[in-house]
Amino acid sequence: MICEGAMFDWSGIYFLRVVKPGGALVSVGFTAFMSTMATGRFVGDWVSYRLGIKKTLQLSGILTASGLVLAVVFPQFLTATIGFLIVGAGVSSVVPLIYSQAGKSKIMRPGVAIAAVSTIGYLGFLFGPPFIGFIAEATSLRISLALIAVLGLLIAAIARRLKTE
Numbered sequence: 001m002i003c004e005g006a007m008f009d010w011s012g013i014y015f016l017r018v019v020k021p022g023g024a025l026v027s028v029g030f031t032a033f034m035s036t037m038a039t040g041r042f043v044g045d046w047v048s049y050r051l052g053i054k055k056t057l058q059l060s061g062i063l064t065a066s067g068l069v070l071a072v073v074f075p076q077f078l079t080a081t082i083g084f085l086i087v088g089a090g091v092s093s094v095v096p097l098i099y100s101q102a103g104k105s106k107i108m109r110p111g112v113a114i115a116a117v118s119t120i121g122y123l124g125f126l127f128g129p130p131f132i133g134f135i136a137e138a139t140s141l142r143i144s145l146a147l148i149a150v151l152g153l154l155i156a157a158i159a160r161r162l163k164t165e
Contacts, residue, residue: 006144014075039089057158064086067087071087
């Protein structure tokens with residue numbers, strides 16, 4: 001949820017200050033992200049059914065990382081927009097799949113597991129964006145979003161160890 005929060009709070013600022021498309025086009029990055037994230041939430045069950053939860057989470061992490069890297073390395077309007085589209089597709093399935101797995105927990109009661117996942121997730125959603133701002137102030141917004149790409153790779157790496165399927 002750190003990535004979602006960062007995209008909610010920083011995608012418009014990234015387009016305004018780094019991509020600099022001018023005028024109403026500043027909101028294109030956020031719109032691109034939200035459109036593929038919403039679409040991905042509708043088709044995420046189908047994808048995870050076809051690929052399995054583990055592979056879907058790995059794909060999600062790789063898409064998140066690659067989309068952010070594309071937008072950060074090539075901060076032009078078209079490439080940043082495509083990058084944000086890819087990020088939206090990447091993050092779309094992560095939260096629903098994690099909640100689903102928490103609900104199937106055999107280690108703790110499902111309600112407790114969902115509450116724990118929810119608490120950790122919302123802490124990331126709340127504290128991630130200010131942390132991104134802190135890093136951006138110390139370095140640059142491009143570097144702070146690149147750090148979020150590393151978290152995408154971390155999702156893919158952790159998913160490799162998932163013992164579900």
